[in-house]
Amino acid sequence: MARPKEFNPDEVLDKAMHVFWHKGYEATSMEDLLTAMDLNRGSLYDTFGDKRQLFLKVMDRYCTTLVGSKFSLLDQPGPALPKLRQFIFGMVEGALADPQRRGCLIANTVMELAPHEKDIAGKGSQVMKMGEDAFFRILARAKAQGELGPDKDPRTLARFLTTMMQGTIVMIKAGASADTVKQTAETAFSILD
Amino acid sequence: MARPKEFNPDEVLDKAMHVFWHKGYEATSMEDLLTAMDLNRGSLYDTFGDKRQLFLKVMDRYCTTLVGSKFSLLDQPGPALPKLRQFIFGMVEGALADPQRRGCLIANTVMELAPHEKDIAGKGSQVMKMGEDAFFRILARAKAQGELGPDKDPRTLARFLTTMMQGTIVMIKAGASADTVKQTAETAFSILD
DNA sequence: CATATTATGGAACGATCAGTCAACAATAAA
């Protein structure tokens, strides 16, 4: 009832996401966000709350639209290791394809806001843990299906891949060449052999 | 000649370093720095310039006092791989021993300020390249001394270890337990076998 | 059409930001 919003909340949330992704939390001003989202102050604060609340909603949306959908592919039946390989290299290619090399919003957030903004950084850590668990599940399945040697430990390897993925994000943001990043990912993945 | 400074520039630079290390670049205010360094504004601006220049000097000091000294140990003669192993686990233990889990100032900087503050982030990237080169030198030496298999490529492995180290920093800031971090480092290091 | 409800737009708020400046203090050189 009453006057309807003139904007789509998810759409403008995406706009906000790209600003935070590019500049990080602190360096992004409400002014930046208002401009990018093409909103006035009242609409933004009424709909999303203050900067912190908006950022938390942006993190949620980032996970839903960009992370979760890809991770959920890992849980589909079928050969596990090829799927895992496809996931990892898809992530790497995706991050390299971004001309701005913004990396990953979650990793950026943990690195910028831990340890002095524990609430927000903690949310990022939770997401990473979920990623590790997704890796664990597919590696456990790979082992059960005989794709992974019986001497390999899925939990250890899941942590290794998670660490490697975060390190790859750092190297991409640091400007490493696409070739070296991909070759390094290949080296890391070879640990599953 | 004339009136001498009442403070030791290196000492107060260390104080500034710890503030930036804890809160990052943007979240650190000049007020924070003045308090920690126990200086007045005039002294700070006269001695170190503005916030950006101060931060660049802090990065230099961080590299000189905390990074460079440890990396230079790698170039000393003797068995290479044990030295490399000692370096990596020393780094990991050191980062884990920090009760605040501040990670590494260089990695923090690259992650916070790339891509929107290219000057500062670029300086961080250079430092990472130097680290990779130090890894390369000791791995090349390890190969020459027969400690590393002839099928192993020092440059590829140097990039792998660099990536792994950065990932480890992320996981430490994300709050991973000391045990899992160390076990993951062990897994990564096993790639040299 | 009248009324209640929600959205919009923008002025305005106090706080804090990074940075400047000038009066004053302390030392070295003459």
Next chain:
DNA sequence: TTTATTGTTGACTGATCGTTCCATAATATG
């Protein structure tokens, strides 16, 4: 002891920060 030079101190600046608020506009309901 005088003078030149540098350091210290804190008040001050204009800009920008995140946030609030209210008059106005638009829609849904009765």
